[in-house]
Amino acid sequence: MRKTSSPRIAPSEITPRDLYHDRRRFMQAAAGAAAAALWPHWLSAGEKLPGVRKTDHVLPDALTPFEDVAHYNNFYEFGTDKETPSRTAGSLKTRPWTVSVEGEVQKPKLFDVDDLLKLAPLEERIYRLRCVEGWSMVVPWVGFPLAELIKRVEPTGNAKFVEFITLYDPARMPGQKSSVLDWPYREALRLDEAMHPLTLLVFGLYGEVLPNQNGAPVRVVVPWKYGFKSAKSIVRIRFVEQQPVSTWTRAVPSEYGFYANVNPQVDHPRWSQAKERRLGEFFKRPTLMFNGYAEQVAHLYAGMDLKKFF
């Protein structure tokens, strides 16, 4: 027990006791009611996310229909084909859910996901996402820049990379019973990539809470990189000094590099990356450098040989 010698005057001694308690109770109730009006309870898949503002992140491309976005998924924790996740990920309980933000930061914190999503205003941003396999989609994601979170935890001078780690729980993620990948799924970005204003911490799409198969309750979306960099169902965000080895790099280092920038000029060892097929469309279209975000991100890689750092 710690004793304080200096007498402090508590507000309860100034205001008559009952009044103080009543006022405090009233204020708590009012604040609670305001928050409750917006956030009635634990959010679940398909519920509308309140207070989402539109931003100028729009594209000339047509949106990929919700049905395609939610029924053609890569999520190996639920199986290796595209159709299984939408059928089986429904069983993933996404509440309660915590995200530990840790490592080289001044202010590490264990966030409840419902607090995390209130950290900054939610925005709708329309981004392209291109899978390394050659398909792509255009999605109205809902979230806020990852930088908003990073600023609040105050990375130390040693923080050079940010690692994202998915839940490991074979009971809730049956695909983890297979050794097809080294679980849990891990991905990472350089700190400046993670801080880039395009990098989004995502809680929803099409105005609604993320379908489980798209990475509920929280994932990242890094629109200028191949889809595998955008880790789903994250439980840990770790700041580190050394470049982490990502799951796909560990599995097949010759095919999946750390950078994984969308680049039509660098072929995958087994296929061309020059073109892509938009989900729901028949004809392929040319793939754009950095997935169309070159103007915003090319400077991050100035002077780097992108064939070497693929």
Ligand SMILES: Nc1nc2c(c(=O)[nH]1)N[C@H]1C(S)=C(S)[C@@H](COP(=O)(O)O)O[C@H]1N2
């Ligand atoms: N945890 C985890 N995250 C993941 C994957 C995965 O298998 N597990 N697949 C990645 C790949 S290869 C792609 S293309 C995108 C697909 O995201 P989507 O299903 O929302 O389209 O998620 C990425 N994030």
Ligand SMILES: [Mo]
């Ligand atoms: Mo992918």
